[in-house]
Each structure stands twice: as structure tokens, then as C-alpha cells.
Amino acid sequence: MENNLPFGGKVMIMGGDFRQVLPVVKGGSIGQQIASSVSKSAFWGGVKTVRLQTNMRxxxxxxxxxxxxxxxxxxxxxxxxxxxxxxxxxxIPGEDEQSIYQLIDSIFPNMVDHADDANYMVGRAIITPRNIDVDNINQMLIELFPGEERVYTSWDSVDEDNNNNLYIAELINSLSISGLPPHQLTLKRGSPIMLLRNVAPELGLCNGTRLICQNLATNFIDAKIMTGPYQGDHFSTTPDFIHVDATHIKELEEQIEGWEKRIAWIEEWDLTKRGIAERRNMDNANSFWKNIRSLDDTDMETYYKYHYQRCCTDVKEYKCDCKAATRYLANCYCEHF
Incomplete structure (x- = not known):
């Protein structure tokens, strides 16, 4: 635009709070952290500051x-x-396990009596800055929560093409990486979970959406949205595959495959996968049949309840034989591809 003014001369609105933590400069001093603040930028002299007066929260x-x-x-x-x-x-005084239970009881009083109250579950949370505390407190909470538990285990593997990679899968299993669930994820029907990423904003599935587990099958989880305009809608997830380049952990490169969910009692949860049979970017119909896997009877009963009609609709969009698809869907489901 041949305009040397800041931001090309356009009016920009920025929001922030200088009372909060300074920008993080890896290995930097306090002076370097202050120097990296936006208030030290060359354009700051032209910024008009407006102070908000009311704390809405x-x-x-x-x-x-x-x-x-x-x-x-x-x-x-x-x-x-x-x-x-x-x-x-x-x-809450003390640093032992009993003090943690006191914290839980103060945030979730009479939790067993409110196990079926979704509004009670999504209306409160324990916040902690460290993943290890998230996992430990979540485990304590899930043990107190009534009902039968189901454990989902990730499948972690190391990049075999990297000859310099000396890390074993057992080590990866033990890591607690921000934005990823623990190696073993324990859930119960009625337990809360939260989205940490924008999966499908047009469907209400975005960062911060709270959900309640409705059905826990072997190969997928069905949850109900509990917040926002899409409250009451169902969302299902299947096993998915992601690659994580964890350079912040001693340049460790790893491939972590599996479920991406956390319990939402603590604000560190992950639930990032789209619903079953909602993949629209297939190259051809053959890809559909290559990614079908059998379900057990428990899965099928739950699957039929929420997804049979949706799957048949999607199969039509893939220009597959809908009658054949109906026959396959009696024993199968669409997996991520």
C-alpha cells in the first residue's frame, strides 16, 4: 500500500492487562522481559489508552x-x-493428600448426590497450572465419581526414521504434554469434558465448550454440549492420529496417536475430534470402505441410537451404494482417514 504508518494506517483495537505476567523470554532476564512488552514497541507512542472500569466477571x-x-x-x-x-x-491449609480432598469437597460439595446434574458439573472447576497436578486431581475425582469407569489408552510410538531418536514408547507414555491427554484416560458416564480447540465452530464445537459424557463405548465417546446456543446437541469422537513435535522437551520428536480428551473438572482438558462419519474430504468412495472397522454389541447399540441416520446421509454424499452402506453400518463405523 506504500504506507509506512503503523498497521498501514488502519485503526487497530488491542486489549490486554499489564497487571498480568510479563511476556516469556526463554532464558531472558527481567529487563529483557520488560523490553519485549508491547508497551516498548515503536508504535506505542501513537496508542490511545482506554481504561475499563467495571469488572464484568x-x-x-x-x-x-x-x-x-x-x-x-x-x-x-x-x-x-x-x-x-x-x-x-x-x-486450604496443608500440602498432603487430605488437603486436596478438602479442596475437592469445597468446590464439588456432595458430588455423589449431584452425579446426574449436568449443570452442577459444568458450573465449577479446579484450576491448576501444572499438567501433573491436573492428572492427579482428575484421577482422585474420577475415583470419587459414581458409576463404572472406562479406560482409554493412547498408542504412542517413536519416529523410526530418525536414527538419532533414542526415546522409547514407555518414556513418551509417561510425559505430560500441554494440550494432550494422559496416556491412560479414565472416564465415567456423566463426567464433564471440555474442548480446548476449535473443532467445528459452526456446530458450537470450539475452544471452551463444555460437554457431559453420555455414552462410553470401546471405539467412540458420545457427549452432550452443555454450554452456548448449541446446548443439548450431541458430539461423538473416534480414535484419531496426530503428530507432535515436542521440541520444548529436549528436542524430543514423537508421534502420539490416540484419544484426545481430558476430564473437565480441571481447566486443562482436551476433546478435539469431529463426529463419526462426518469426514467430507475423501478423494473417492473406495476410501470409505478402507476405513471401516467392526464394533462390538455395546458400541453398536450406542452407535445406532445417535448416528445411524447421519452415517447413511454421509454415505450418499460419498456416492456409495446406500443399501450396501446400510448393511455395512449394521456392524461397522467410519474411522478417521
């Missing part, structure tokens, strides 16, 4: 919102300049 808890503002402004009373004394009402 904490309107019903004025005392807590003011407490956060005092911390952000640096005027909250501190200990030795680096530590802030938290109100006793916000603290």
Missing part, C-alpha cells in the same frame, strides 16, 4: 475484584516485598 464479588486490583497496582500489603498474605477464606 466479578460483579457479584466486589471485595475480591478490589483485592485483585490492589495486587495488580502494587498497593496490596506485602511481606518482604515479594509475598502477599491471602485471606484465610481463600486458603
Amino acid at each position: 466479578s460483579q457479584e464479588d466486589h471485595e475480591f475484584s478490589q483485592f485483585l486490583l490492589r495486587i495488580g497496582d502494587g498497593i496490596q500489603q506485602s511481606l518482604n516485598g515479594d509475598f502477599i498474605h491471602l485471606p484465610q477464606s481463600m486458603v
Whole structure:
């Protein structure tokens, strides 16, 4: 456009909070972190700052919102300049397992009595910054939750074409990588899960969507959307395959294949796969039949309940013989390809 003005002269609206953590500079000092802030950019002198006055998230808890503002402004009373004394009402003393159960009971009181209350489950969460804590607390919660559990195990393998790769699959199984579920994922009917990626925004399946597990079969999971305008719609997932280049873990390259879901009691969950038989990008009809696998009786009963009509419709779109497809679908399902 031959325009040397910032952003080509266009008006840009940016939002942020300088009270939050500084940008992360790997191996950098405090000075380097400050220097990487947007306020140190060359265009910042031309920015007009507008301060928001109302905390929309904490309107019903004025005392807590003011407490956060005092911390952000640096005027909250501190200990030795680096530590802030938290109100006793916000603290559960102790660092043992019993204190974790006290935390669970305070966030999910009488959880067993509310096991069938989806609104109760999706309306609360325990937040923790570390994946290892996510997995540990989730495991404690799923053990307390009533019902029969089903365990889904990922299939992890190492890139055999890389001669320098000395990592074994057992090591990969033990890793807790951000954005991926644990090697063994335990779910129960009625347990909450959350989408962490935009799977299909047009269907309400986007980052932050909360769902409740409705049926847990051997080869797929059926869940019901519990938030947003698509509340009540069903979403099913099948095993899928992804490749993760985990360079942030000592340049480790790995291929992690399997289920991408987490329990949603803690804000770190993953549920990223599209519904069964909704793949539209096939090259030809033969691809459809190459990716069919038998289900057991339990799977088939659940599958028929929610997906039989949808699958037949999709088969027509693939220009396959719908009668033949109906016969196949009595024992099979479409897998990711």
C-alpha cells in the first residue's frame, strides 16, 4: 500500500492487562522481559489508552475484584516485598493428600448426590497450572465419581526414521504434554469434558465448550454440549492420529496417536475430534470402505441410537451404494482417514 504508518494506517483495537505476567523470554532476564512488552514497541507512542472500569466477571464479588486490583497496582500489603498474605477464606491449609480432598469437597460439595446434574458439573472447576497436578486431581475425582469407569489408552510410538531418536514408547507414555491427554484416560458416564480447540465452530464445537459424557463405548465417546446456543446437541469422537513435535522437551520428536480428551473438572482438558462419519474430504468412495472397522454389541447399540441416520446421509454424499452402506453400518463405523 506504500504506507509506512503503523498497521498501514488502519485503526487497530488491542486489549490486554499489564497487571498480568510479563511476556516469556526463554532464558531472558527481567529487563529483557520488560523490553519485549508491547508497551516498548515503536508504535506505542501513537496508542490511545482506554481504561475499563467495571469488572464484568466479578460483579457479584466486589471485595475480591478490589483485592485483585490492589495486587495488580502494587498497593496490596506485602511481606518482604515479594509475598502477599491471602485471606484465610481463600486458603486450604496443608500440602498432603487430605488437603486436596478438602479442596475437592469445597468446590464439588456432595458430588455423589449431584452425579446426574449436568449443570452442577459444568458450573465449577479446579484450576491448576501444572499438567501433573491436573492428572492427579482428575484421577482422585474420577475415583470419587459414581458409576463404572472406562479406560482409554493412547498408542504412542517413536519416529523410526530418525536414527538419532533414542526415546522409547514407555518414556513418551509417561510425559505430560500441554494440550494432550494422559496416556491412560479414565472416564465415567456423566463426567464433564471440555474442548480446548476449535473443532467445528459452526456446530458450537470450539475452544471452551463444555460437554457431559453420555455414552462410553470401546471405539467412540458420545457427549452432550452443555454450554452456548448449541446446548443439548450431541458430539461423538473416534480414535484419531496426530503428530507432535515436542521440541520444548529436549528436542524430543514423537508421534502420539490416540484419544484426545481430558476430564473437565480441571481447566486443562482436551476433546478435539469431529463426529463419526462426518469426514467430507475423501478423494473417492473406495476410501470409505478402507476405513471401516467392526464394533462390538455395546458400541453398536450406542452407535445406532445417535448416528445411524447421519452415517447413511454421509454415505450418499460419498456416492456409495446406500443399501450396501446400510448393511455395512449394521456392524461397522467410519474411522478417521
